[in-house]
Amino acid sequence: VGPTELLRIGAIDVDGHFTVHPSDLTSVSSDFGMLKSPEKPLAVLHPSSAEDVARLIRTAYGSATAFPVSARGHGHSINGQSSVGRNGVVVAMNHRKTGTPEPLVKPEEMYVDVWGGELWVDVLKKTLEHGLAPKSWTDYLYLSVGGTLSNAGISGQAFHHGPQISNVLELDVVTGKGEVKRCSEEENTRLFHGVLGGLGQFGIITRARISLEPAPQRVRWIRVLYSSFEVFTEDQEYLISMHGASKFDYVEGFVIVDEGLVNNWRSSFFSPRNPVKISSVSSNGSVLYCLEITKNYHDSDSETVDQEVEILMKKLNFIPTSVFTTDLQYVDFLDRVHKAELKLRSKNLWEVPHPWLNLFVPKSRISDFDKGVFKGILGNKTSGPILIYPMNKDKWDERSSAVTPDEEVFYLVALLRSALKDGEETQKLEYLKEQNRRILEFCEQAKINVKQYLPHHATQEQWVAHFGDKWDRFRSLKAEFDPRHILATGQRIFQSPSRSLFPPLSSSSSSASW
């Protein structure tokens, strides 16, 4: 009996939250990357509880030929990671119709309990009602909690607070056997750490307990430019090495290889009243680097923030005429990318293919990367922002499944490209995909041991290399918690049950082929 038959006979009956409606199937069949042809699943489950998810997975696990089940948060992956194929079922986690629990803030204990499919923007809204907020963020808030915790969740706060996965106190997880397990540092510890950064391989996160801090009210947001990569990275590394209260709260940066991209889509920082006169900065047409830093503060500190920022800035070596400052509410800063999204949507430039490449580059080789990629392969043209910022490895828990380079400091380099059908040759999808391939090839040939963030690999051999020392544990967690390889098959790490090599549970019904 395959899933089609199970659906027909009503064996998968999860309180009517199941749908095979064509519009539902279509809406979960592609992702933000738009790099793969959409593939409709067999059915979509809109769960209202962890038990709904568990019942589906028990059916998938217990049927003669197991079938794939993938959680879909907000579908903001690039390479079909939340897709499930024609013979699987998608669990639409980000769905309010079915009444999943609202975020529950516990102000005394400084945490919030959230449904795994909750969007970070809604977590923020809820916690702000109590004057609190999570500590570590992604640049964009319309991502689900389960989706970012399955990767890491990083932004300019990660150097200090670690990634989002370092700020989780407890999880409820439905494993690939359909068991609902509570896990934390004290309970089911292996599963807890395995799921964090675990690419959805060991269970579906139905609840996460996120640590909170008092929310700042305002943000002083500063950008300064550099023409020397060495000076730029020296300053970034200095900033992330600072301890104590007197430091910036957020450290990021980006590369400007193409003047047109200074006002890139990621933010509306440079307003018409605050234009960047790039010609005023002597770049001689070569690559520039922009450091982006913020200082959070409360209204009551508005008198002293200027002075504090001035003292911190004195230690930096940016081009003196290149300081751009703005000041805004904390919530507007955190939600900055959404404004850009709305602008791009209005120009039909949001729903286009996104051949993104995100790499963690070890500090010792970042300068070689600059020479070979920013000043080399990119050839003065990009098709989107290129972020670059360093992080401290000691803020990452080695027991999590997330993979980072083997150095105390490493950089995120994020090439966030949009491909245009009718654009110049350098904006076309094939051109950008080829450029990504060349960048990876360059790193391999130059022996720069990069790790992909939001990884995507074609073969299991590449996955084994990606996980390195963590592979044996990763594989053994898979065997323990998802032995029939049901979950998150869109990651393409393990062979999926549809090409099953795995013995059916019941030998009497081995005829299903789907």
Ligand SMILES: Cc1cc2nc3c(=O)[nH]c(=O)nc-3n(C[C@H](O)[C@H](O)[C@H](O)COP(=O)(O)OP(=O)(O)OC[C@H]3O[C@@H](n4cnc5c(N)ncnc54)[C@H](O)[C@@H]3O)c2cc1C
């Ligand atoms: C515009 C944009 C900006 C971004 N900015 C950042 C950033 O600043 N920092 C950063 O770290 N990342 C960023 N990302 C990447 C993003 O964090 C990941 O792509 C993330 O997986 C997207 O979350 P999602 O809810 O859309 O997940 P989906 O794409 O729906 O799912 C991703 C994977 O996680 C699994 N999954 C989803 N929900 C669960 C769950 N509840 N339990 C277990 N597994 C689950 C899926 O099966 C799939 O394998 C950005 C992406 C976009 C499109």
